[in-house]
Amino acid sequence: MIKHIVMWKFKDDVPAEERVEMKNRLEALKGVAPTLLDIEVGLDVLGTDQSKDIVLYSEFASLEDLKAYAEHPEHVKVGEFIKPRVCERHAVDYEV
Numbered sequence: 757m758i759k760h761i762v763m764w765k766f767k768d769d770v771p772a773e774e775r776v777e778m779k780n781r782l783e784a785l786k787g788v789a790p791t792l793l794d795i796e797v798g799l800d801v802l803g804t805d806q807s808k809d810i811v812l813y814s815e816f817a818s819l820e821d822l823k824a825y826a827e828h829p830e831h832v833k834v835g836e837f838i839k840p841r842v843c844e845r846h847a848v849d850y851e852v
Contacts, residue, residue, distance in 0.1 A: 757793075757815060757816070757817060757851065757852050758815070758816040758817070758818060758819055758821070758822050758849060758850070758851055758852075759813070759814070759815055759849070759850055759851075759852060760812075760813075760814045760815070760816060760822055760847070760848075760849050761811065761812065761813050761814075761847065761848045761849075762811070762812045762845065762846070762847045763808035763810070763811045763812075763844075763845070763846045763847075764808060764809060764810050764811075764838070764842040764844060764845050764846075765808050765809050765842060765843055765844035766809045766810070766841055766842055766843070767841060767842065767843050770841045770842075774841060775799060775809065775810065775841075776799070777837075778810060778834075778837065778838055778841065779797045779798075779799060779810060781834045781837055782795065782797045782812055782834060783795060783797050785825075785828075785830060785831060785834065788828075788830045789824075789825050789828040789830060789831055790824075790828075791816055791817070791821035791822070791824045791825045791828075792814060792815075792816065792825050793814075793815040793816060793817060793821075794814060794815040795812065795813070795814040795815075796812070796813045796814075797810065797811070797812050797813075798810065798811050808844070808846065819849075819851075822849065
């Protein structure tokens, strides 16, 4: 199993509604992108200097499934929504 974790920092001018919309769009990929086994998305509640603003946790059966998810048209659309709203992206992918 592959676990895929991504954290983003929003640009300062991104309103709260768009932050929630990003969360909703990511969560909506479950059941649409067939290789995505599970997904959880959370918005930061502390806002410390070390905090990122939003995190995604997802699971895939294999690296090939993660790659298929990355190329899925609906995932690509969500990425197009995300890119202009964030200034940082950090990711970790690991096998369990």
